[in-house]
Amino acid sequence: MVNVPxxxxxxVFNDDVMKDKLPKPVYKALKKTIQEGASLDDSLANxxxxxxxEWAIEKGCTHYTHWFQPLTGVTAEKHDSFITPxxxxxxxxxxxxxxxxxxxxxxxxxxxxxxxxxFEARGYTAWDPTSPAFAKDGTLYIxxxxxxxxxxxxxxxxxxxxxxxxxxxxxxxVLHLLGKTEVNRVITTVGPEQEYFLIDKxxxxxxxxxxxxxxxxFGAPAPKGQELDDHYFGSxxxxxxxxxxxxxxxxxxxxxxxxxxxxxVAPSQHEVAPIYTTTNVAVDNNELLMEILKKTAEKFDLVCxxxxxxxxxxxxxxxxxxxxxSTNTGENLLKPGKNPSENVQFLVFLAAIVKAxxxxxxxxxxxxxxxxxxxxxxxxxxxxxxxxxxxxxxxGAVVDxxxxxxxxxxxxxxxxxxxxxxxxxxxxxxxxxNRTSPFAFTxxxxxxxxxxxxxxxxxxxxxxxxxxxxxLKEFADRLETVKDVKSAxxxxxxxxxxxxxxxxxxxxxxxxxxxxxxxxxxxxxxxxVPDAIKHYIDKxxxxxxxxxxxxxxxxxxxxxxxxxxxxxxxxxxxxxxMLDMSKKDIIxxxxxxxxxxxxxALAKQSLSPDIxxxxxxxxxxxxxxxxxxxxECIKKLEDDLAKASKFSDDNQACADFYCxxxxxxxxxxxxxxxxxxxxxxxxxxxxxxxxEMLFGV
Ligand code: ADP
Ligand code: MG
Numbered sequence: 291m292v293n294v295p296x297x298x299x300x301x302v303f304n305d306d307v308m309k310d311k312l313p314k315p316v317y318k319a320l321k322k323t324i325q326e327g328a329s330l331d332d333s334l335a336n337x338x339x340x341x342x343x344e345w346a347i348e349k350g351c352t353h354y355t356h357w358f359q360p361l362t363g364v365t366a367e368k369h370d371s372f373i374t375p376x377x378x379x380x381x382x383x384x385x386x387x388x389x390x391x392x393x394x395x396x397x398x399x400x401x402x403x404x405x406x407x408x409f410e411a412r413g414y415t416a417w418d419p420t421s422p423a424f425a426k427d428g429t430l431y432i433x434x435x436x437x438x439x440x441x442x443x444x445x446x447x448x449x450x451x452x453x454x455x456x457x458x459x460x461x462x463x464v465l466h467l468l469g470k471t472e473v474n475r476v477i478t479t480v481g482p483e484q485e486y487f488l489i490d491k492x493x494x495x496x497x498x499x500x501x502x503x504x505x506x507x508f509g510a511p512a513p514k515g516q517e518l519d520d521h522y523f524g525s526x527x528x529x530x531x532x533x534x535x536x537x538x539x540x541x542x543x544x545x546x547x548x549x550x551x552x553x554x555v556a557p558s559q560h561e562v563a564p565i566y567t568t569t570n571v572a573v574d575n576n577e578l579l580m581e582i583l584k585k586t587a588e589k590f591d592l593v594c595x596x597x598x599x600x601x602x603x604x605x606x607x608x609x610x611x612x613x614x615x616s617t618n619t620g621e622n623l624l625k626p627g628k629n630p631s632e633n634v635q636f637l638v639f640l641a642a643i644v645k646a647x648x649x650x651x652x653x654x655x656x657x658x659x660x661x662x663x664x665x666x667x668x669x670x671x672x673x674x675x676x677x678x679x680x681x682x683x684x685x686g687a688v689v690d691x692x693x694x695x696x697x698x699x700x701x702x703x704x705x706x707x708x709x710x711x712x713x714x715x716x717x718x719x720x721x722x723x724n725r726t727s728p729f730a731f732t733x734x735x736x737x738x739x740x741x742x743x744x745x746x747x748x749x750x751x752x753x754x755x756x757x758x759x760x761x762l763k764e765f766a767d768r769l770e771t772v773k774d775v776k777s778a779x780x781x782x783x784x785x786x787x788x789x790x791x792x793x794x795x796x797x798x799x800x801x802x803x804x805x806x807x808x809x810x811x812x813x814x815x816x817x818x819v820p821d822a823i824k825h826y827i828d829k830x831x832x833x834x835x836x837x838x839x840x841x842x843x844x845x846x847x848x849x850x851x852x853x854x855x856x857x858x859x860x861x862x863x864x865x866x867x868m869l870d871m872s873k874k875d876i877i878x879x880x881x882x883x884x885x886x887x888x889x890x891a892l893a894k895q896s897l898s899p900d901i902x903x904x905x906x907x908x909x910x911x912x913x914x915x916x917x918x919x920x921x922e923c924i925k926k927l928e929d930d931l932a933k934a935s936k937f938s939d940d941n942q943a944c945a946d947f948y949c950x951x952x953x954x955x956x957x958x959x960x961x962x963x964x965x966x967x968x969x970x971x972x973x974x975x976x977x978x979x980x981x982e983m984l985f986g987v
Pocket of ligand 2: 483610737
């Protein structure tokens with residue numbers, strides 16, 4: 291039996307450990323830093339570093355690392371040991387406040403989008419004291435932010451912290467205006483639900499496409515897909531449930547509140563959801579969770595696939611980012627509450643979010659844009675690439691009544707009040723479940739569902755925090771100029787809902803009708819990475835980030851360039867992998883099978899010309915024709931890849947070319963490959979089939 295309370299957080303330098311290990315004044319100062327964002331002076335940092343080191347050594351650590359999140363999409367770490375020569379040929383284990391606070395990894399190998407000239411290799415990592423350090427594999431991990439020598443951000447953590455700051459500042463302004471003067475800080479909370487696939491390690495090892503790209507580039511559908519829906523919440527297989535039990539133990543030891551584990555819609559697909567926590571901690575936890583998922587799978591001879599679309603024609607994997615805002619006094623600002631006067635405050639925040647999503651649909655779409663997610667948005671289960679907000683029937687009615695309220699405004703204040711007073715108390719969980727909406731209100735939070743399973747959730751939360759901060763800033767600016775704030779706030783809510791009505795949609799987001807309707811409403815439908823990310827540097831977006839101190843123009847432009855480069859590199863690897871598989875495995879396999887058929891036909895004929903060989907002949911002809919088309923497709927893809935290499939200085943044009951030409955070439959090649967798979971005897975086919983992979987665990 292596992293003792294969960296004892297196990298929980300045992301690898302984390304958490305509050306209990308701090309209380310235990312730190313002198314009281316140091317503990318208090320550190321808490322202040324964590325809770326209020328105050329800065330920490332050198333002597334305190336030394337004391338914290340010492341305690342951390344002592345604790346880490348008890349946990350078996352010999353090294354420490356500044357753990358950071360560069361723009362590559364995976365976490366990075368550089369390990370240093372605690373040893374220092376003591377002058378007598380021996381060593382001491384030391385760790386100073388300076389080493390805790392600042393690191394200098396060689397920054398030249400991380401993408402910077404041209405911000406940092408390659409000769410200027412210096413970059414800094416800076417301790418994020420608000421996310422707890424932890425001990426893993428003999429190393430003390432210190433969550434950090436990463437920036438260039440001149441202070442430009444080169445990671446996902448720094449802008450996230452900046453966005454949390456700006457949101458807090460603007461939300462506090464609004465709350466003070468509404469009379470909540472006791473609030474001095476607002477935090478955003480996130481609970482990400484993570485989807486993933488588990489397949490057998492042996493099958494994975496036999497597929498170069500999975501090894502190099504994380505998704506299958508060839509593969510005909512299995513006879514059974516997910517049409518029976520018999521997997522969702524179905525009973526979990528023994529090997530998988532053993533995996534999940536081990537996963538929970540691991541996650542708990544790192545202080546991750548793993549709560550829900552279940553099967554997902556597709557065969558071999560599962561989900562894990564931790565309980566929500568402060569956003570930057572949730573981001574770090576999710577990065578760690580993805581790593582632990584992969585490592586734990588290995589222990590069971592399984593491989594965890596985090597790609598958004600590992601299998602064509604089968605549901606992809608996403609990540610639902612449950613997001614809310616709460617005050618330092620413990621109030622969730624997205625809780626509709628019981629009495630109408632509190633509802634005004636709730637409605638102001640709700641209106642701010644609706645306005646934000648409408649005005650910055652493009653940025654939300656960009657925040658989830660990745661080559662992998664392009665296969666998913668719009669397909670099967672996933673939300674389409676169009677942003678809209680779901681409020682549910684209850685809240686929808688509330689908003690409707692508010693809008694009507696204003697229609698009668700001319701009759702005086704009474705109606706206006708009525709408009710608000712008739713608001714029903716929206717109880718938690720009364721929102722009906724609309725699983726198709728990309729941005730859904732779910733009782734006390736919003737669930738942003740467009741994120742891909744492999745994404746760093748920082749990207750989406752940077753945007754949500756910033757755009758909501760911007761709405762709140764505008765609200766606060768306005769409300770600061772009036773005498774009667776409450777009634778002005780009500781009018782503001784009405785106006786905002788009316789103005790941004792088009793973004794609210796409570797129907798079926800997967801229907802074709804919605805795609806047309808969204809176009810009529812003038813909503814964005816940005817279908818691919820290159821289409822979406824060019825809006826990064828639209829004037830309104832540049833201004834937004836600058837105004838809210840989240841990105842300078844240079845930082846934003848750098849991000850845009852890095853994302854274009856990442857996209858091109860990724861598709862390029864996929865294309866090269868396909869070519870390799872086609873030429874080295876598929877053509878030889880089919881050719882061998884055709885030879886076998888030919889030998890069989892000839893043998894039959896030599897036995898007696900009366901034995902029919904029409905089956906072999908037909909197959910030989912059919913497969914031979916397909917081999918010719920297949921090799922034509924190979925040639926076309928190779929020629930286009932050669933053309934792509936000429937776009938060297940125009941990243942956008944290059945990404946467009948990959949998106950519209952290379953991907954189309956790849957799809958054509960795949961189509962013939964998959965068709966040949968269905969006609970080739972399985973013992974000749976070089977790779978495990980979809981059926982074997984999806985039903986093989
Ligand atoms: P469902 O699958 O129905 O969407 P889950 O229970 O799987 O629900 O996931 C809901 C997620 O929302 C959990 O991670 C939960 O902790 C999180 N959540 C609940 N309340 C909040 C909140 N106030 N802020 C952020 N996340 C929240
Ligand atoms: Mg969900």
